[in-house]
Amino acid sequence: MRKTVSIRYVITTVLFFTTGIFLYAQKSSISFIVSMDQPATHEFHVVMNYQSLKGDSIDLKMPVWTPGYYQRLDFANNVENFNAADASGKTKGWRKISGNTWRVNNSSTSMILDYDVKTTRPFVATPYLDEERGYIIPTGVFFFPAEEIQHPVTIVVKPYEKWKDVATGLDTVAGKKYTFIAPDYDILYDSPLLVGNLEEFPSFTIKGVPHRFIAYKPGEFDKVQFMNDLKKIVMTATNLIGDIPYKQYTFIGIGPGAGGIEHLNSTTVSFNINNQNSQQNWLRTYFFLAHEYFHNYNVKRIRPIELGPFDYDNGSRTKMLWVSEGLSVYYENMIVKRAGLCTEDELLNAFRSNILAYENKPGRLYQSLTQASYEIWSDGPFGRTGDDINKTISYYDKGPAVGMLLDFKIRHETKNKKSLDDVMRTLYKEFYQQKKRGFTEDEFRQVCEKIAGTSLADVFEYVSTTKEVDYKKYLDYAGLDIDTVSKEIPGGWLGIATRIRNDSVIISAVDWNSPAWDAGIRQRNVILELDGTKVNAQSIENVFKNKKPGDKIELEIMQSNEKKDMSIFLGKKIERPFLITRKPGPDNLQKEILESWLQ
Ligand SMILES: [Zn+2]
Numbered sequence: 241m242r243k244t245v246s247i248r249y250v251i252t253t254v255l256f257f258t259t260g261i262f263l264y265a266q267k268s269s270i271s272f273i274v275s276m277d278q279p280a281t282h283e284f285h286v287v288m289n290y291q292s293l294k295g296d297s298i299d300l301k302m303p304v305w306t307p308g309y310y311q312r313l314d315f316a317n318n319v320e321n322f323n324a325a326d327a328s329g330k331t332k333g334w335r336k337i338s339g340n341t342w343r344v345n346n347s348s349t350s351m352i353l354d355y356d357v358k359t360t361r362p363f364v365a366t367p368y369l370d371e372e373r374g375y376i377i378p379t380g381v382f383f384f385p386a387e388e389i390q391h392p393v394t395i396v397v398k399p400y401e402k403w404k405d406v407a408t409g410l411d412t413v414a415g416k417k418y419t420f421i422a423p424d425y426d427i428l429y430d431s432p433l434l435v436g437n438l439e440e441f442p443s444f445t446i447k448g449v450p451h452r453f454i455a456y457k458p459g460e461f462d463k464v465q466f467m468n469d470l471k472k473i474v475m476t477a478t479n480l481i482g483d484i485p486y487k488q489y490t491f492i493g494i495g496p497g498a499g500g501i502e503h504l505n506s507t508t509v510s511f512n513i514n515n516q517n518s519q520q521n522w523l524r525t526y527f528f529l530a531h532e533y534f535h536n537y538n539v540k541r542i543r544p545i546e547l548g549p550f551d552y553d554n555g556s557r558t559k560m561l562w563v564s565e566g567l568s569v570y571y572e573n574m575i576v577k578r579a580g581l582c583t584e585d586e587l588l589n590a591f592r593s594n595i596l597a598y599e600n601k602p603g604r605l606y607q608s609l610t611q612a613s614y615e616i617w618s619d620g621p622f623g624r625t626g627d628d629i630n631k632t633i634s635y636y637d638k639g640p641a642v643g644m645l646l647d648f649k650i651r652h653e654t655k656n657k658k659s660l661d662d663v664m665r666t667l668y669k670e671f672y673q674q675k676k677r678g679f680t681e682d683e684f685r686q687v688c689e690k691i692a693g694t695s696l697a698d699v700f701e702y703v704s705t706t707k708e709v710d711y712k713k714y715l716d717y718a719g720l721d722i723d724t725v726s727k728e729i730p731g732g733w734l735g736i737a738t739r740i741r742n743d744s745v746i747i748s749a750v751d752w753n754s755p756a757w758d759a760g761i762r763q764r765n766v767i768l769e770l771d772g773t774k775v776n777a778q779s780i781e782n783v784f785k786n787k788k789p790g791d792k793i794e795l796e797i798m799q800s801n802e803k804k805d806m807s808i809f810l811g812k813k814i815e816r817p818f819l820i821t822r823k824p825g826p827d828n829l830q831k832e833i834l835e836s837w838l839q
Contacts, residue, residue: 267292268290268291268293268391269289269290269291269292269392269394270288270289270290270385270388270391270392270393270394271288271289271395271396272287272289272382272393272395272396273286273287273398274376274381274382274397274398275398276369276374276398276399276400276435277398277400279369279371279372279400280370282358282359282360282368282369283356283357283358283359284356284357284359284376284381285354285355285356286353286354286355286356286357286382287352287353287354288300288352288355288382288383289350289353290350291349291350292349293346293349293350293351293385294346295346296345296346297343297344297346298343298344298346298351298385298386299337299341299342299343299344299385300341300342300343300344300383300384300386301340301341301342301383301384301385301552301553302315302319302340302379302383303315303340303379303380303384303429304316304339304340304554304555305379305552305555306365306366306377306379306380306429306501307379307430307547307550307556308365308501308502308503308535308539309364309365309501310561310616310617311616311617312555313365313379313380314339314340315340315366315379315380315381316339316340318357318358318359318360318367319357320356320357321354321355321356322334322342322355323353323354323355324344324351324352324353325351325352325353326347326348326350326351327348327350327352332344332346332347332351340553341386342383353383357380362375362494362495362497363497363499364494364498364500364509364510365499365501367380367381372436372457373434373435373436373456373495374399374400374433374434374436375432375433375434375435375508376397376432376433376434376435377432378428378429378430378432378433379429379552382395382425382428384552388425389425389426389549389552390424390425391425392421392422392424393421393422393424393425393428394420394422395410395419395420395421395422395428395433396416396418396420397418397419397433397435399418399436400435402437403435403436404437405435405436405437406420406433406435407433407434407438407454407492408420408431408432408433408434408490408492408506409430409431409488409489409490409503409504409505409506410422410427410428410431410433420433426548426550427504429550429552430503430540431503431505431506432501432503432506432508434454434456434492434494434508436456438454439454439455439456439457439458440452440454441453441454441455441463441466441467442464443467444467444470444474446471446474446475446484447478447484449484449486449487449489450488451470451471451488451489451490451491452488452489452490452491453467453490453491453493454491454492454493455492455493455494455511456493456494456495457495457496457512458493458511458512458513459512459513459514459515460514460515461513461515461516469526469579469581470491470529472579472580472581473529473533473575473579473581474489474533475579476575476578476579477530477533477534477537477571477575480571480578480661480664480665481537481664481665481668482665483668483673485536485537485672486505487505488505489505489533489536490505490507491506491507491509491529491532491533492506492509493509493510493511493512494508494510494511495511495512496510496512497510500528500531501532502532502535502536502540503540504536504540505536507533507535507536509528509529509532513525523576523581523582523586526579526581527572527573527576527590528572530571530572530575530576530579531568531569531572534568534571534572534575535564535568537664537668538563538567538568538571538664539564539568541668541672542667542668542671543564543671543672543678543679544558544559544560544563544564544678544679544680544681544684545558545677545678545680546558546560547564548677548678555617558613558614559611559613559681560613560681560684561616561635562609562610562613562635562638562639562642562703563639563684565636565639566609566635566636566638566639566640566642566643567639567643567660567664569594569636569639569640569643570639570640570643570644570647570660571643571664573587573590573591573640574587577838577839584838587838588720588820588821591640591641591644591820592818592819592820594636594637594638594640594641595637595641595711596818597634597637598633598637598638598641599816599818601633601752602630602631602752603630604638604706605706606630606631606632606633606706607631607632607633608703608704608705608706609633609635609638609639609702609704610681610704612632612635612638613635615632616635629749629763630752638702641709641711642699642702642703642709643660644714644715645699645702645711645714646660646663646688646696647660647837648714648715648717648718648833648837649698649699649714649717650662650663650691650692650696651717651718651833651836651837652829652833653692653693654691654692654693655829656832656833656836658691658692658693659836659837662691663688663691666687666690666691667679667684667687670687671683685700699714711818712724715820716823717829717830717833718830718833718834718837719822719823719826719830719831719834720820720821720822720823720834721820721823722818722819722820723816723817723818723819724816725816725817726814726815726816727814727815727816727817728813728814729813729814729815731784731785731786731788732784732787732788732789732790732791732793732810732811733754733755733784733789733810733811733812733813734754734755734793734810734811735750735751735755735756735811735813736749736751736754736756736761737749737750738767738780744766745766745767746764746765747761747762747763747764747766748763750762750763755808755809755810755811759806759808760806761795761797761806762799765797765798765799766797766798767780767795767796767797768796768797768803769794769796770783770793770794770795770796771783771793771794772794784810788810789810789811790809790810791809792809792810793807793808793810794806795807795808822834
């Protein structure tokens with residue numbers, strides 16, 4: 241962790257209390273110009289202008305990760321044509337002293353650095369440029385001088401000549417087009433910029449605070465209706481916490497893909513919808529946007545102590561991502577329901593999906609929520625990808641399930657006077673607003689137990705251990721039941737999930753100890769033929785539906801660039817359904833808890 245920041249540049253601080261406004265001026269300045277004249281090369285060109293630097297040499301660093309995506313991305317590897325000079329153009333010598341640090345010799349009070357940033361793929365956590373848009377993830381584009389993370393930064397964007405729009409949560413500089421200012425690097429690194437010809441949807445305000453949605457190629461659908469629904473989501477979340485902590489908020493749609501990243505006053509989301517007609521698809525979009533929006537509270541402000549100030553050199557590890565991510569999944573479900581955008585059945589089904597995903601993976605026997613949070617840096621954001629995937633769980637699955645138990649327990653213990661909402665509000669007030677810091681594991685638990693008025697050791701055991709979860713006990717507090725009796729799923733069981741890419745049927749997951757697993761089939765193998773015929777994802781599913789346990793299939797697969805033929809006997813799939821339903825004849829407290837929970 242970066243513990244202290246020694247400020248080498250001199251800040252002359254002059255406070256003008258009379259107007260309530262304080263103004264400060266500093267001697268040194270840092271500004272960047274980022275241009276994209278040849279988008280087809282996929283390279284941004286960056287010029288950094290650093291004035292009044294001190295010392296014989298200066299260390300410039302590129303972060304190794306971007307907060308919100310808990311994996312090393314080593315952005316320094318994308319820097320090319322690095323060149324340093326003084327104001328008169330005289331070249332300064334430099335050498336790399338670590339994977340992400342450039343040491344530049346210094347003999348004057350100014351430095352002009354220029355370099356290219358090569359981009360390779362459109363993804364929410366990495367910079368990307370092509371002929372249609374530029375996506376600037378600041379951690380992957382802008383250097384910071386070591387120890388000067390608190391330095392203000394000015395960014396000038398020079399869009400490709402055919403483009404006119406820049407979307408970002410950064411403040412603009414009045415009278416200067418495409419010029420943005422960040423009071424420090426933490427704010428800069430938290431504010432991606434999307435450049436292109438973008439579409440802006442009708443905006444809305446809540447308590448006078450504007451909320452915008454700006455997107456690259458969002459697709460064709462009813463944007464008025466969509467923004468009305470989004471307003472309900474945002475309003476529900478702001479009412480839950482009781483405060484709107486930003487001056488403006490921007491949803492930035494970066495085009496097709498998967499995933500989103502949360503920021504203090506914006507979120508970047510992979511977003512492309514074409515008249516999706518099924519309620520299920522819309523619901524998925526609403527859950528996703530509610531999740532990213534709620535993160536502006538949970539993780540950006542209500543946060544584990546390790547997640548700020550960030551360690552840009554090593555990454556910031558915490559054992560509480562199950563709170564930051566898992567409880568954000570819990571609240572995405574709750575917010576969409578409370579906003580009136582899904583039914584009771586759809587809400588219960590959302591939690592059922594979380595439970596199924598967790599219970600059907602063998603990793604639940606090996607990894608706790610705290611371990612999953614801490615080890616994500618080696619596992620990748622959605623679990624491990626190799627064979628040891630079976631030893632891990634995802635806090636996106638177990639987190640919301642434990643969130644539900646915690647909420648029902650608090651409601652039960654307080655005779656429905658308090659809930660998990662009170663925990664979130666208390667964390668926001670006590671830690672974000674008053675102490676201005678994150679909370680430790682002990683402090684998180686203390687807040688929960690203070691609100692519950694009792695020990696929550698039983699629930700927290702599900703956080704720190706792999707103990708079998710007793711869902712029935714906690715759902716009963718709300719008069720709900722859950723079906724945990726194992727049932728045989730009809731059809732023959734091979735134990736694979738598939739997805740289609742470029743007409744190939746790729747195996748996306750293999751159940752542990754399934755016939756497929758035992759036959760040596762693994763993730764990313766490609767199915768060429770089944771019983772002598774070419775297949776697609778749909779026809780494969782139908783084949784298994786019409787088979788029975790004990791039936792033999794012939795499979796031709798591609799494994800490590802080799803064709804392999806296998807004969808496999810199908811098995812019997814036994815699964816606990818985890819259907820959640822209302823119990824008949826609830827008592828008054830159960831009735832009250834369920835009603836207020838569903839609101
Ligand atoms: Zn998230």
